[in-house]
Amino acid sequence: MLSQKTRYAIRAMQHLADNYGKGPVQLAEIAEKQNIPANFLTVILSELGRVGLVVSQRGRDGGYWLALSPVDISYGDLIRVMRGSLALVPCASRFAHEKCKNCVEEGECRTRALMLRVRDATAEQLDAVRLSDRIDPVPGFTDDQLEA
Structure with a gap:
């Protein structure tokens, strides 16, 4: 989150x-x-x-x-500046990589492999959207949707 x-x-x-x-x-x-x-x-x-x-x-x-035109700032750039990484785990970070403590070797870790895929898909989406792009709000979830 x-x-x-x-x-x-x-x-x-x-x-x-x-x-x-x-x-x-x-x-x-x-x-x-x-x-x-x-x-x-x-x-x-x-x-x-x-x-x-x-x-x-x-x-x-x-x-x-x-300082830059909104077309020159992606949401990926902004989140990287604030978080340091888009990865959910440190071993999947491209710019702030750290080996996980108490884990198996990186080359054997399926969780890391999955998190790399998630990180790459997240980066692709966030880097494609610019501050200049229109993003319309969507309605909030209903109680029924939250329970499903």
């Missing part, structure tokens, strides 16, 4: 993408419209700024905006 921090980062970046080219967006607006605690949002936007995805300007007319 994605951490709360990663979900907040995605929503903040979507908000900035929606306002791309319109000038700086104030932190208070992002926090209010996306239901993100302002103090936490400050930390998130600072991290995104350090990796070159967000730019900020201080002052009365200041705020935040995307």
Whole structure:
């Protein structure tokens, strides 16, 4: 599952993408419209700024905006920045690989083989979708759907 921090980062970046080219967006607006605690949002936007995805300007007319066009930022890139990896287990990570503790040899592990397939399919999907792509909300699950 994605951490709360990663979900907040995605929503903040979507908000900035929606306002791309319109000038700086104030932190208070992002926090209010996306239901993100302002103090936490400050930390998130600072991290995104350090990796070159967000730019900020201080002052009365200041705020935040995307450093790149929304078409140049994939959801895969964003999640990798926030999580460090798309993999569900450390031994399946392409960029943050670690051997699992208390496991069989990697070359013999079927769980790792499965998780590599899941990681690759996840990366393919998330790297194909850009902040510029339209994503329409879908209705929430009903109680009947949750029980099935």
